[in-house]
Amino acid sequence: MSLSESCDLFAANDGIPELTIKNERLIETIHETADLFGAKYSWGPLATDTGVCRLALSDEDKGMRDWFVKEAEKAGCGIAIDDMGNIFAIYPGRKNGLPTAIGSHLDTQPTGGRYDGIYGVLSGLEVVRTLKDNDYVPEYPIAVVSWTNEEGARFPMSMMASTVWANPAKKDEIYNLTSVTDTKPVTVKHELERIGYLGPFKCSFEGMGLAAHFELHIEQGPILETEKKEIGRVQGIQALKWIEVSIKGKAQHTGTTPFASRSDALLAASKFMVKGNEIAALHDGLFSVGILEVLPGVVNVVPQEVKFVMDIRHHCDEELDDMYLETLKAFQEIAQLSGKKLCFEVKHLVNQKAVFFDEACMDCIKRSADQVVGIDQSIPIVSGAGHDSGLVAARCPTAMIFIPSRDGVSHNPEEYSTPQQVQNGFKVLLGAVLRYDKLRSK
């Protein structure tokens, strides 16, 4: 793919001089690397209408990493790789000091798209490429970070390496995680060594500290599209609980058992789910069930057991706790009226606290968005999904920028944002990071 030479000016503002920016390089880079490293599942007439399958620490991931390191070096960065395979491409600043980081991830879901994560890292690369094109020297170093295994698809732990960076004591346990997508499962450590990304630095917020962390990402939801806005200024990440609910009833013949004699586990589960949705709506939170299993699973047998995992979320921890307790109480009331043999138990699988992003970082994003897309074209938004920034935020000032996702679709080959939206997000990121860099030297 030949790189277009169409250029634009990034207007001077807030002490940042005018910069020339390439209009098409970022989107072309996104498609070029997708085509090279994992393009899969065509969904439209264009060559770029495919998804990407680039599982963490796979051969495709190695190819993408090698490409990224080479291009970052060409753009003037030094490279540091830690022992979780996180790559820090560091563009030098006027002064020494911790870098201001732009980070996200290069791995995808098995049926992933071209944007989720990848967009954030390649936008970071586009930032340093732009600085180099303009011979712009920032006050402090700027790091582009690729975090290992954000998706948790091959090794079943989401945001794996940013978790270790924020909590280094977890490393040994995570090294031994085994893959769930290989016929012959292998460990994280084995694969880091195999692809040559078990780096010499200790993965840690202390060893490889960051002054701040910006992450540009697709929304993965419908809000910006519905509201017709170009930029989401992410205020934080929702609190999340995953709770397994196991309902035990009694297997009985569907034809011979009157309602009064039943303990129907699936009917109780249905009432749980309807009520859980109602309670979440009243709290302005979310309730979802994505997996549900029915036993014994015979047409004419009233289900004896139903297991499901409820996924509940709220932007406020206390409200999520209240919502959960209210839901549990409602379940108990329903269970008591659902037959003599009916009972249930819950098992807490995941409990993530709400994350609140840094005011100064968010202010830089706001001022940049006002300049790039106009004051009425960005809105505050709360991330419903987890991101590396959620972990990093515990250790340094952090914030995120969202661009619209077509139909809210993500983790799907049809994930799509327009070239204009992609470029807008990049410009907001560039302006935010340079503003933060200026802010640090005040």
Add this chain to the structure above:
Amino acid sequence: MSLSESCDLFAANDGIPELTIKNERLIETIHETADLFGAKYSWGPLATDTGVCRLALSDEDKGMRDWFVKEAEKAGCGIAIDDMGNIFAIYPGRKNGLPTAIGSHLDTQPTGGRYDGIYGVLSGLEVVRTLKDNDYVPEYPIAVVSWTNEEGARFPMSMMASTVWANPAKKDEIYNLTSVTDTKPVTVKHELERIGYLGPFKCSFEGMGLAAHFELHIEQGPILETEKKEIGRVQGIQALKWIEVSIKGKAQHTGTTPFASRSDALLAASKFMVKGNEIAALHDGLFSVGILEVLPGVVNVVPQEVKFVMDIRHHCDEELDDMYLETLKAFQEIAQLSGKKLCFEVKHLVNQKAVFFDEACMDCIKRSADQVVGIDQSIPIVSGAGHDSGLVAARCPTAMIFIPSRDGVSHNPEEYSTPQQVQNGFKVLLGAVLRYDKLRSK
């Protein structure tokens, strides 16, 4: 197992002379044959505390059939086997004419019990053994019938051979049904030949006609136990519909998709099931869902598709049709409020009309039950499950007798009725069949 010699008198009544009956032979025969042909899944301390796995046309089924033929011959029966493997063991009467039949099935579910079906055939055997012990010659022949593959567990069609008997045109299609429980599937015809039960007579209500059909069965439900009654005088069999409901919604991220933007197939399914139960209760019918599948089945993805099979029943055809239409209308209303992308379709899998049993047969059962257990110990009942009698009833006068099932449990190794209940049922059957025999010569 040694056969006990404890005896009792079956009092003279309605023109039937006093008969000596063996108190324990039937229950001992039930356990002896269970032990020999398929005993499996111990659930209690006694040797007889197991279930039975005797799939249709398997080696266990062949063993049981051979045993039955031999014992029926010893009891003075002639044997006729038709080309669906149905066995007619015919005890001669004073006059020629179509036999009065006692029929049920000797096959079980994979995790079946010792009573379902087997009890009905072995009670028939006990009737002819008793007649022989007493040198009693009925007016007309009495046939004990073993119908092939009532359960539909190995070859997926319930009441297979009684269906052919009542509708001979279906035979060729059914011969080609393949087994679903074998690693290497085989056809019905292949297995009939293999075990030596592809008989010379045509399976047909015309070729091998019956004057009447009585079936003694365990209730498989909790009504007699709950009502503390010994005998259920079955008035008919509920009408039944099995309808597959496929709901299509949209796969979306559980964290990033507000309720208003969702088309949650599982939430809609939950509302369908709750409403379906409510409507059935208002109609005094039944609604059940035993199988349900969720796609894509990922914790943090709002389900895109849910499929379930609804099993609805009512003792009256018109009322079942009304109930179904009301349910469908409610589903449509729910679907319209469940998101822009939500839609559903239905597919009719099974549609069985209600069966009403014969008044004269039921009257014989009533008079026999009044004599055996007393006038207040039997109740009219509608069968919720299908039985061979449901098919046979289309072609000759038919009725059924139920005895209590402990906890309403069936299709399970723990299926159980007490020896006293088993013997009571047999006595009611004996008295009913002999009364019907007398009735025919009036």
